[in-house]
Amino acid sequence: MFLIHCPYCGEDREEEEFHAAGEAHIARPLDPDACSDEEWGNYLYFRRNPRGLHRELWVHVAGCGKYFNIARDTASYQIHGSYRIGERFTWSDAEDSAAP
Amino acid sequence: MTTTARPPLAHNALGRTASAENAGLTITDHGVTGLLVLRVKPERVELVKAVETVLGVALPGALQSATVDLAVVRWMSPDAWLISLEMTERERIEAALVQALDGHGAVVDVSGGYAHIELSGPSVLEVLKTSTAYDVHPDNFVPGKVVGTTFAKATVLLRALGGGSCEVLVRRSLADYVLLWLDKATTDVGMRYVNNSE
Ligand SMILES: [Zn+2]
Numbered sequence: 001m002f003l004i005h006c007p008y009c010g011e012d013r014e015e016e017e018f019h020a021a022g023e024a025h026i027a028r029p030l031d032p033d034a035c036s037d038e039e040w041g042n043y044l045y046f047r048r049n050p051r052g053l054h055r056e057l058w059v060h061v062a063g064c065g066k067y068f069n070i071a072r073d074t075a076s077y078q079i080h081g082s083y084r085i086g087e088r089f090t091w092s093d094a095e096d097s098a099a100p
Numbered sequence: 101m102t103t104t105a106r107p108p109l110a111h112n113a114l115g116r117t118a119s120a121e122n123a124g125l126t127i128t129d130h131g132v133t134g135l136l137v138l139r140v141k142p143e144r145v146e147l148v149k150a151v152e153t154v155l156g157v158a159l160p161g162a163l164q165s166a167t168v169d170l171a172v173v174r175w176m177s178p179d180a181w182l183i184s185l186e187m188t189e190r191e192r193i194e195a196a197l198v199q200a201l202d203g204h205g206a207v208v209d210v211s212g213g214y215a216h217i218e219l220s221g222p223s224v225l226e227v228l229k230t231s232t233a234y235d236v237h238p239d240n241f242v243p244g245k246v247v248g249t250t251f252a253k254a255t256v257l258l259r260a261l262g263g264g265s266c267e268v269l270v271r272r273s274l275a276d277y278v279l280l281w282l283d284k285a286t287t288d289v290g291m292r293y294v295n296n297s298e
Contacts, residue, residue, distance in 0.1 A: 009163060
């Protein structure tokens with residue numbers, strides 16, 4: 001169990017209230033009909049799955065029901081920040097070299 | 101023809117009948133309450149104003165509720181509020197809200213979709229600590245605060261009331277489960293069930 005900050009409720013809540021929803025910031029191709037099979041396949045199926053710094057999509061299912069992003073270290077589980085959809089997150093300078 | 105909605109817990113046949121004096125937990129079942137879910141984007145200031153005129157109160161911010169004679173308005177999400185009111189008022193208010201929104205939002209009548217119960221008595225805090233992942237300490241869970249959280253394995257909307265009491269709104273299909281859970285959670289302190297639905 002760990003605590004997650006919901007940027008909409010504005011509180012730290014138990015992980016139990018949330019669901020993970022995969023990698024964040026995956027842009028849907030603007031013109032799917034013009035995509036090659038490879039481009040479309042990459043969009044649908046392929047994920048970075050890094051060991052270390054990662055940006056993830058989570059949803060506060062038991063609370064406000066909103067999707068938001070979490071910047072998390074997949075090795076240490078440390079959450080560096082959570083931020084709303086449409087917002088940007090930048091790692092601190094020290095972490096920048098390891099960031100995507 | 102009028103039909104009377106059957107309260108979600110009307111059929112409950114719990115044997116737990118502690119007397120008023122020694123029940124650690126009293127569950128007051130409000131039966132079927134008028135419930136409307138209002139959805140509107142908070143940045144649409146003119147629509148919010150129109151809605152607030154209908155309700156007679158400002159839409160509460162995150163985790164807050166507002167109580168007026170007509171209704172209790174609970175924040176659910178940045179763009180959704182749950183409004184409880186008398187069953188006799190709900191159609192009139194629903195129509196007024198729909199008109200106020202002018203096609204740019206939603207009002208959904210969810211009356212009967214939830215069990216509306218109130219927990220009171222000396223053991224409420226202990227029972228809540230047993231049941232929910234949320235921090236229900238009185239310093240944090242102050243009267244009027246509304247949180248969507250887990251309750252055993254169910255998802256509920258909790259509202260802190262004065263005097264240590266707590267309102268629980270749970271989807272009808274999970275109401276039985278929550279009642280049985282509460283029954284189990286109070287075997288050592290006693291539980292009293294009060295039907296307040298008439
Ligand atoms: Zn939330």
